[in-house]
Amino acid sequence: MxxxxxxxxxxxxxxxxxxxxxxxxxxxxxxxxxxPDSPDTxxxxxxxxxxxxxxxxxADGGETAGAADGDGDGKKTxxxxxxxxxxxxxxxxxxxxQRKAERATPVDAGGKLSGTAADLLAAVRAVESGAKPVTTLRPEVPAPARPAPAAAPETTVRPPAPAAPAVTEETTSAVRQVLARGGAPEALAGQVAAVLGEGAARALDDDPWQLLAVPGVRPEQADGFARALLGAACGPGDERRAVALTAWLLEQAALKGHTALEIGTVRDGLARLSVPEPGKAVESAISEAAVLVFQEEDEDEGDADEDAEGAEGTETADAAGAPEERPERPVLLGLERYALAEESLADGLARLIRTVEAADWEGSELARAAGGHGLVLHTGGEAARGEPAALAGAARE
Known part of the structure; x- marks a missing residue:
């Protein structure tokens, strides 16, 4: 071996x-x-x-490796x-x-910025380095269009009242001459011409009491002006004077808030102004259309007529006897311009009432009472204390 x-x-x-x-x-x-404990090497x-x-x-254990040929499978593993x-x-x-290389690379500040922020950062860096900043013009984004306003509801537009015609210098000069003949201040010429119009001089010469149509003129001043122009032809019972004084009384009442007066009140006023026959003077003013007559219609007249027609031919009609006398409706007098203004206002209010629907009132009895009356007396025990407090809290909400 x-x-x-x-x-x-x-x-x-x-x-x-x-x-x-x-x-x-x-x-x-x-x-x-x-x-983690290994030193940095x-x-x-x-x-x-x-x-x-x-x-x-x-190398030292080569013999051991050569002697272990029988354990080949274990060595491979x-x-x-x-x-x-x-x-x-x-x-x-x-x-x-790789991590060390990333740490060694300088961090690019602002690298993730874009748009306006990136432009501002570039400009700041350029200024810090002493270079001229590059200006970049960006197209402005148009602002979103505002929604069109809702169409306003259609309203009835009435034509404006016709303006009074301008008074010419010739008219004013003619009125000034008439005032001078009657001893009236010539400074009233412009007002008289504006009130009476183009024919003011002739109208004033024919009826001196029309001077009462000018604001601020008193009846005694108009009487003196008329005596200076007419002489002995004028007197307290002059029909022209009665008509002018009737209109003047109604004008003064309108300035105090009374656009219409009872006919008896007008007669008393004419009597205080030394008008001989006040009743006849009022009739003259009505016939001249200087004033208008108003009288409230009796709503029960139509019902009474229907009842009378249904009772004809019956024995109860004879037994009923004469109908009861009803109080007479007062007769009112007023000027035309105020009457037309009130009629127009009444028509407008009537249209407004017809266009608005009355809402059903919902709530407790106390709430309904408080809504319909200025002072409410609420009685009861503990509930009488809690309900007003609840009502006040609901009103504040």
Missing amino acids: TEPSGETPPEAAAPAADAEGATSASPGTPDSPDS PDGAVDEGTAGEGADEA ELSEAQAELAAQRELRARIE
């Missing part, structure tokens, strides 16, 4: 060195890179030292595990090198 020589074949020495290197570099040893130094030691040990460990160590070293 030939004794093997002391030299180990190269084929047997290499696997042994790999196995020893894998064993020395396994996790948990001080030389392993994964160990240059890359590759540990591996080279370990590999050298493994080679020496493999150990070699495959050692190779896997070496591959894992190589991958780990590659990761460590």
Whole structure:
């Protein structure tokens, strides 16, 4: 039997060195890179030292490896595990090198910015470096269009009232001459011309009491003006004076808020102004259309007529006797312009009432009472205290 020589074949020495290197570099040893207690050493130094030691040990134990040919299967398994460990160590070293390279690279501040923020950062860096910043014009994004406003509800537009015609200088001059003849202030010429119109001079000459249509003129002033123009032809009972005074009384009442007066009140006022026959004066004013007559219609007249027609031919009609006398409706007098204004206002209110539907009132009895009356007396026990508090809280909400 030939004794093997002391030299180990190269084929047997290499696997042994790999196995020893894998064993020395396994996790948990001080030389392993994964160990948290391992000192910082240059890359590759540990591996080279370990590999050298493994080679020496493999050379010294060559005889043992040559004598273990019968355990070939076990050696192959150990070699495959050692190779896997070496591959894992190589991958780990590659990761460590990559991390070191990333740490050595300077961090690019603002690299992820875009748009306006990136432009501002570039301008700041240019100013810090002393270079002229590059201005880039970006197209402005148009603002979103505002939604069109909702169409306003259609409203009835009435034409404006016709403006009074402008008074010419000739009319004012003619009125001034008439006022001078009657001893009235010539400063009233413009007002008289504006009130009476183009024919103001002739109208004032024919009826001096029309001067009462000018605001601020008193009846005694108009009487003096008329005496200066007409002389002995005028008197307290002049029909023109009665008509003018009737209109003046209604005008003064309208200024106080009474657009219509009872006919008896107007007669009393004319009597205080020394009108001889107040009743006849009122009739003259009505016939001249200087004032309008108003009288409320009796709503029960139609019902009474129907009842009378149904009772004809019956014995109860004879037994009923004469109908009861009803109080007479007052007769009112007013000026035309105020009457038209009130009629227009009444029509507008009537249309407004017809267009709005009355909402059903829902709530407790106390709420309904408080909504319909200014002062409510609420009685009761403990409920009388709690209900007003609840009502006040609901009103605040």
